[in-house]
Amino acid sequence: MATEAKRVTDIGPPHYEQFLHPIIKENYGKWQYHDSIKPGVLSHTGPSGTIYTVRCASPRLVSTNFLNNIMDLADKYSDGYFRFTSRNNIEFLLAKEENIDPLIADLNAMGTLVGGTNNAISNPVHTQGWVHCHSAATDASGLVKAVMDELSEYFTSEKLPAKLRVAVACCLNMCGAVHASDIAILGLHRTPPRIDNEALPKQCEIPTTVASCPNNAIRPTSVDGKTTVKVDEDKCMYCGNCFTVCPAMPLADPINDGVSIWVGGKISNARSEPMFTKLAIPYLPNNPPRWPEVTDAVKSIVELYAANARPFERVGEWINRIGWEKFFDMSGIEFTKYHLDDFRHAGTTYRRSLHNRY
Amino acid sequence: MADDLKTPLLDELEKGPWPSFVTDIKTCVDKSDMCKDLLGQLEKSYEDRRGYWKHGGLVGVMGYGGGVIGRYSALPEEYPGVSHFHTVRVNQPSGWFYTTDALREIMQIWDEHGSGLTNMHGSTGDMVLLGTRTEELEPIFRALTEKGWDLGGSGSDLRTPSCCNGPARCEMACYDTMDMTYNLTKSYQDELHRPMFNYKYKIKMSGCPNDCTAAIARSDMGIIGIWRDAIKVDQAAFAEYVDSGMDIQGAVVDLCPTSCITVEGKEINIDDSDCVKCMHCLNRLPKALSPGDDRGFAICLGAKAPIVEGALFGSVIIPFMKIEDGDYEPLHDLLERIWEFWDEHGTARERIGEFIERISLATFLEGIGEDPSPKMVKAPRDNPYIFYEEYYEEEGEGASEE
Numbered sequence: 001m002a003t004e005a006k007r008v009t010d011i012g013p014p015h016y017e018q019f020l021h022p023i024i025k026e027n028y029g030k031w032q033y034h035d036s037i038k039p040g041v042l043s044h045t046g047p048s049g050t051i052y053t054v055r056c057a058s059p060r061l062v063s064t065n066f067l068n069n070i071m072d073l074a075d076k077y078s079d080g081y082f083r084f085t086s087r088n089n090i091e092f093l094l095a096k097e098e099n100i101d102p103l104i105a106d107l108n109a110m111g112t113l114v115g116g117t118n119n120a121i122s123n124p125v126h127t128q129g130w131v132h133c134h135s136a137a138t139d140a141s142g143l144v145k146a147v148m149d150e151l152s153e154y155f156t157s158e159k160l161p162a163k164l165r166v167a168v169a170c171c172l173n174m175c176g177a178v179h180a181s182d183i184a185i186l187g188l189h190r191t192p193p194r195i196d197n198e199a200l201p202k203q204c205e206i207p208t209t210v211a212s213c214p215n216n217a218i219r220p221t222s223v224d225g226k227t228t229v230k231v232d233e234d235k236c237m238y239c240g241n242c243f244t245v246c247p248a249m250p251l252a253d254p255i256n257d258g259v260s261i262w263v264g265g266k267i268s269n270a271r272s273e274p275m276f277t278k279l280a281i282p283y284l285p286n287n288p289p290r291w292p293e294v295t296d297a298v299k300s301i302v303e304l305y306a307a308n309a310r311p312f313e314r315v316g317e318w319i320n321r322i323g324w325e326k327f328f329d330m331s332g333i334e335f336t337k338y339h340l341d342d343f344r345h346a347g348t349t350y351r352r353s354l355h356n357r358y
Numbered sequence: 359m360a361d362d363l364k365t366p367l368l369d370e371l372e373k374g375p376w377p378s379f380v381t382d383i384k385t386c387v388d389k390s391d392m393c394k395d396l397l398g399q400l401e402k403s404y405e406d407r408r409g410y411w412k413h414g415g416l417v418g419v420m421g422y423g424g425g426v427i428g429r430y431s432a433l434p435e436e437y438p439g440v441s442h443f444h445t446v447r448v449n450q451p452s453g454w455f456y457t458t459d460a461l462r463e464i465m466q467i468w469d470e471h472g473s474g475l476t477n478m479h480g481s482t483g484d485m486v487l488l489g490t491r492t493e494e495l496e497p498i499f500r501a502l503t504e505k506g507w508d509l510g511g512s513g514s515d516l517r518t519p520s521c522c523n524g525p526a527r528c529e530m531a532c533y534d535t536m537d538m539t540y541n542l543t544k545s546y547q548d549e550l551h552r553p554m555f556n557y558k559y560k561i562k563m564s565g566c567p568n569d570c571t572a573a574i575a576r577s578d579m580g581i582i583g584i585w586r587d588a589i590k591v592d593q594a595a596f597a598e599y600v601d602s603g604m605d606i607q608g609a610v611v612d613l614c615p616t617s618c619i620t621v622e623g624k625e626i627n628i629d630d631s632d633c634v635k636c637m638h639c640l641n642r643l644p645k646a647l648s649p650g651d652d653r654g655f656a657i658c659l660g661a662k663a664p665i666v667e668g669a670l671f672g673s674v675i676i677p678f679m680k681i682e683d684g685d686y687e688p689l690h691d692l693l694e695r696i697w698e699f700w701d702e703h704g705t706a707r708e709r710i711g712e713f714i715e716r717i718s719l720a721t722f723l724e725g726i727g728e729d730p731s732p733k734m735v736k737a738p739r740d741n742p743y744i745f746y747e748e749y750y751e752e753e754g755e756g757a758s759e760e
Contacts, residue, residue: 005500005504007420007500007503008503009421009422009503009508009551010508010547010548010551011503011506011507011508011547012449012508012540012543012544012547013449013450013451013452013507013508013540013543014451014460014506014507015451015540016451016452016453016455016526016536016540018457018460019451019455019456019457019460020455020526024526024527028525028526029525029531029534031525031527031528031529031531032529032645032648033529033595033644033645034528034529034644044527044528044529046529051527053527057376057377058377058478059376059377059378059379059382060379060477060478060479061379061382061383061475061476061477061488062379062382062475062476062477062478063382063383063385063386063393063474063475063476064386064465064468064469064474064475064476065382065385065386065474066382066385067461067465067476067478068462068465071458071461071462074458075458080457080458080459081455081456081457081458082455082456082458083453083454083455083456083523084454084456084478084479085454085570086454086520086522086570086571086572088477088478088479090478093527111377111378111381112377113375113376113377125481127481128477129409130400130403130404130408130409130410130411131396131400131488132411132429132443132445132488132489133409133411134409134411134412134413134414134429135409135413136409136411139400139403139404141379142368142371142404144376145371145374145376145378145379145380146371146374148376149373149374149375149376152374152375152376155376169663172663172664172665173663173665174663174664174665174669175480175481175663176481177481177572177575177576177663178663179575179663179664179669180572180574180575180576180671208706211706212666212707214665214666214667239664239665239666240665241665241666243413244665245707247412247413247414250413252408252409253408254406254407254408255407257407257408265575267569267572267574267575268567268568268569268637269567269568269569269574269634269635269636269637270567270568270636270637270638270641271613271614271615271636271638272615272636274569274574274575274671276669276671286407288367288403288404288407289367289368289370289371289404290370290371311608311609312609312613312638312642343668344667344668345668
């Protein structure tokens with residue numbers, strides 16, 4: 001194939017400038033202010049004019065068919081320009097204000113929702129789950145769908161006290177980085193890895209496998225004359241790091257795998273410092289396809305927050321103000337021994353003052 | 359739709375107002391057996407409450423160590439369409455801006471060579487083409503590069519840098535996140551495509567402390583915009599907020615974390631010497647307040663999710679830096695000092711945040727040749743076990759050398 005182009009490598013991404021709407025290019029670095037027109041619709045104004053943004057929900061796992069529909073709308077309403085947000089929403093960038101409402105009508109007709117701006121729940125960041133991942137303890141796309149069906153009114157409105165970030169990760173690897181979201185849904189394993197003593201010597205390096213355990217629970221051993229490993233089950237926290245380096249130590253367990261709920265994380269520096277998400281519910285069962293226990297728990301936390309937080313208070317800021325004991329009291333969530341940290345620096349989470357509410 | 363596909367559990371996820379990935383995948387089953395068997399295998403996962411993907415596998419394109427995630431079904435005879443279901447990570451453009459012309463080209467390539475399913479986008483930022491066969495990888499790579507696209511990172515390498523839309527559509531941007539992301543990505547193609555580090559290294563650029571890319575939590579190196587001088591105030595615009603009836607006291611003044619805002623009549627006063635650049639007042643009053651003129655960025659190192667040693671936020675290593683006249687050399691120099699020291703002294707699968715915790719911040723700063731500053735700590739140490747490196751000889755004069 002003499003006509004085929006030469007193979008090139010390391011060209012990197014295309015330059016972003018060719019993807020910027022002319023109004024954006026002219027105002028680049030010169031924007032003066034933004035306005036919120038209605039839920040899901042923003043305007044940004046600079047010396048060379050205003051660009052209107054219409055934001056819609058996306059399941060993140062999307063087909064070329066879905067994207068082609070989105071692109072047809074971008075051609076029709078936003079001169080072929082659009083973008084994705086860091087939370088996988090889709091944003092259309094419109095030169096004409098009069099295109100906003102027809103675009104919203106078309107988006108709703110194709111089955112997506114417009115919203116996610118300001119004091120709303122924006123698109124949940126999530127991981128692959130059973131759709132693509134080998135270490136998943138639960139599904140992620142399905143959990144997002146089930147939870148957001150319950151919470152969609154908080155996507156399409158801005159009636160929450162502040163923005164609320166929901167994230168789903170299907171195992172402790174947290175590709176969805178749920179460790180700093182307002183409400184995090186985290187899949188977890190609860191049983192030690194099952195060691196395949198036949199496969200392990202062929203598939204895994206013993207020293208690497210031993211070293212992978214953060215709790216020193218893995219030791220080399222010999223079974224039927226073959227070198228393999230054993231796990232001190234009392235020390236195993238089911239993190240799955242050994243499975244990541246050694247496929248012969250699978251953790252998946254349909255009876256015991258499930259979902260935990262975490263609350264109060266944030267990224268932004270606004271008002272308070274960034275905060276880690278903290279444990280609310282240690283375990284809920286995997287009940288596909290709709291995970292009713294999880295959707296109920298998340299919805300009740302959101303509603304409790306919405307009813308009680310002050311304006312602009314994020315979930316973590318609200319709980320810090322009222323105190324965690326009051327959060328457990330108000331939410332009716334049982335406080336258990338599993339809420340007490342027992343890993344590194346656990347003591348930093350213990351109460352070392354008498355600032356308690358009685 | 360393929361007649362033999364029965365998915366009663368997944369069908370439940372076609373109900374409700376949120377857009378359904380199941381409905382979407384179903385639109386693809388007639389054009390790809392991969393989609394049909396993905397739904398079949400997923401339905402089985404929903405029945406059995408467990409995943410059916412095998413662990414990894416070494417696949418890739420010639421000359422690259424990263425950019426493709428190998429994936430094989432554990433049930434290839436039952437679901438042959440997903441016997442191979444590899445992911446191709448495509449390096450996204452800065453700020454995730456696209457034109458329909460450009461993205462349509464990629465979607466055509468993907469319909470031709472893959473499942474037609476994507477993630478827009480993966481958590482680190484790449485466009486993720488979800489599900490193809492090993493023999494398609496090289497043709498996909500060739501087709502992508504012919505259209506000007508390249509793979510992103512995976513494995514123990516520089517992961518695809520990503521950024522907020524910064525100056526492209528935000529009045530808060532304190533530096534050019536879009537250009538820096540492009541510069542770093544282009545400058546470190548080798549580090550991005552050929553795993554050579556102890557472990558992954560993620561870089562995220564956010565234009566201001568609102569941190570829309572979650573750089574503080576999700577990147578080994580978070581580059582977050584900041585300014586050093588006074589917040590710029592447009593008093594006339596502020597007066598308009600007052601006249602609009604906005605609750606300035608409740609929504610702005612009372613929420614300032616350092617109580618450095620006072621309002622007299624229709625005039626706002628900010629004691630900038632106490633301002634911690636939290637962004638709340640700017641977020642509430644974007645027409646009246648803007649970041650100062652002396653803009654740059656802070657660099658935070660070490661954020662990560664829990665595995666292995668526990669979750670970490672990034673911590674401030676460079677409190678302030680700026681790029682002048684498009685000269686990225688000082689940033690490259692810093693980055694290379696960090697990588698060199700971490701490469702030399704870090705252990706396998708040790709993220710840089712864990713490395714710094716293990717060897718101490720003081721040792722790390724010495725290792726990369728930076729001076730300590732109170733801006734790097736919440737407070738100085740409260741324990742007295744200090745490793746002194748200087749002391750006086752009994753009969754000598756002056757401090758000994760280290």
